[in-house]
Amino acid sequence: MRRFLLSLALILCATGLFAQVENAQVNGSFQVDGQYYQVDEAIGITQENIKGNKFGINGFGKINYSLGNFTAGIRYEAYLPPMSGFDTRLQGVGLANYYASYDNGTISVTLGDIYDQFGNGFIFRTYEEWSLGFDNSLRGMRVIYRPTAGVTLKAVYGKQRFYWASYAATESRGLVRGIDGEWDLNQSFKAMNDSKFRASVGGSFVSKYQKNTNSTYNIPENVGAFDGRVNLGYGRFAFTTEYAYKINDPSAFNNYTYHEGQALLSSLSYSQKGFGAILQVKRVDNMSFKSDYKGVKNDLDINFIPPINYTHTHSLPAIYTYATQPLGEMAMQLQVNYTIPKKTILGGKYGTKITLDFSQVNDIKRNYILEEGQEAPTHISGYDGTLGYTSPFFAVGDRKFFHDFNIEIERRLSKKWKLIAQYINLYYDMETIENHPGAEVVKANIGFVDLSYRITSKQSIRFELQHLWDNINKSNTDESATVGHEDVYKKRGNWAAALVEYSVGAKWFVSLGDKYNYGNPIADNRDHYYTASVGYIHESTRIVLTGGRQSEGMVCVGGVCRVVPASSGVSLSITTSF
């Protein structure tokens, strides 16, 4: 009898287990990017640059498991060594992230590595961007509480990832803790459930704690930042605004100045079928917020300043991509999309999409606080150990960092032909954006045509022709004037680019392309950057093999950038998900 009962219990357990396993879901993804580097002295890649690292490999695998209200996941990363242009501190292998979470709809608790953001991220955003080698996840705890429909309260607490550095309590980088509340009125009030009027409000507070070990400055050990936001909408109109304030936060990034931080982003938009318009304005003043006051560049950013610029995907406009300036920006963007209806004279048989976009970023106005006889400071934030400067909130600084005016036309010419054409006028303050003192501003005009032709229902071919006219060129700049400043001329001058891509169904593609910096003022820099790629896509697996040259440039995602050095060789990228 006992044996029978034991067997029954085992069967019941196993059945329960199977039932659970049947309901469980496992998903994940893997990616490996590898590159073989070769010496290519024509584009300045010598044995010395390569330093014996002929291969660079970045890879990750992540697996998520969910069962009912429970989810858990891990992410393993390997950089052996990191590919050229990625921070060398990434070198190594290991379990980069892990988490476990329980969510029953009312309450959610997550332990481990947390990715989240409050509002636009002005005072808190943790995220991972593979193409940048960026990961500022927070290892700790998050609780989300939804007491009633439309109300969400969040609290987070932890320490940020910094490459492979330990999370031990003795580690000097700071702790981050934050709370956030959001109230969606349309969900809370039945009368507003289907209303044309939409409203939600939110507020956050984030504080970092870091022990002050600095012998020179009185560094605040607790730095707090506040944020408030309102989203309103009526019919086709939407208005959102968010304001953030940060108390004194002297750091290596702002030259140890004690000025407060502020950020404002407002957006007004309208959309209907065939027409959309959005106007955005932004002001940022001293809003670098890091969990280590000694951090530089993008190290340990707690927050994120969203860019309000057009994102170019073609290769020549992407040479000069704007990088957000957390120390100060006055920015605006206006974008209008209009589709000329089909079967009209202007719209043609299939209709024509037109996008007009203008964005500009200036510095904020700064009135430096100087002692008698003191000269203007060399650092944009002012003299260290002072309040730095005062800044009238609505005044626009004289220095322009960037503008981008562009118009894009997309039109299907016939059943077989489709055309995309764009003209771009760019202003790019290289000295500020790329931190190249003495570099002249780039004033460029760029045009491209992207033409695709469907050969059969399974085969298509695409042609891309691009040209960039630079204000600095071999015709107006003597090469002798560049001596000693070679760095700032690496990608200057006119460029031409062409690409042809042949696709078979959604499975195979082959492309050949070349970028030619024929107008560079330095004769040695007038190089071709040719590439050839073969790609194979099967369900969720994608394999791309590329050979050729990579020109020096910047990869930017959301205004956060990393420099990509020139390279030559063969690269292989494999991605898959399940």
Place this chain on the structure above:
Amino acid sequence: MKKLSFIIAMAFLMMGVVACDIIEEPYKKENNGGGGNSGGETPDQVVKHVLLEDYTGVRCVNCPAAGQLALEIQERYDHKVVVLSVHAGDLATFPPFNLKTPEGDEWWNFFSFQQNPIGTINRKMVNGGYAFDSPSWEEAVAEAIQEEATVDMSAEVTYNDANRELKVDVASKFLAEMPDTYSLTVCIMEDSIVGTQVTPEGNISDYVHRHVFRTTMNGAWGEELNQAAVAPEEEFAKSYTATLNEAYNADQCYIIAYVANAGTKEVLQVIEKKIK
């Protein structure tokens, strides 16, 4: 709902109060500049000196500012900071002017540096790397100088002007039991070499290059001092001779000697002596 709003408001208020340190003037600490143990130590107390390596380049436009910062830090800590400017990297040559060295290249590659200016503070590895950007030097030096000395060093330098023979005797005494293998490296540094430098204002042909690393007397990574663990008060005496390169100005040359952990490369103590 009212209760909830009250709880939220109180939570915000509490965090706001406890988690904000508003700093009033003065923002700088008083008496800063002396450094951690610049004063007050007993005469026989061994002071830890700090090696600040500035990896620089003559075509690196941002390097002069970093070099100036290194000098200011050295000045502030009353020369308890030893500055060594190592010319290395892609931007370190301006043909025919060249201050690069094989040892400098070896260090640059070992530390996986990619751009100038960059530095090391006692070659200490922090967060998986040796690199310290110049804005972080001050902070890192302030921390390093407060550490307790574990090695006491002294050096005798004799130099013969006639035949340019240089003899260096270095004594290194360990102050505690130490488990690892340690090495002694003796470098020759030449101060104030005049030559080309690219600056934000343009090229300067008569720029004064300070604290330039020239060579070592015993290899890029020096000579290992021990195999077994070191006992407290254990002393190692080493002697090196060399003929000073004709290109070096002997009046401006110094010996920089340091004891480092041979495995981690962290410098435990450093001394600097003028050869004349």
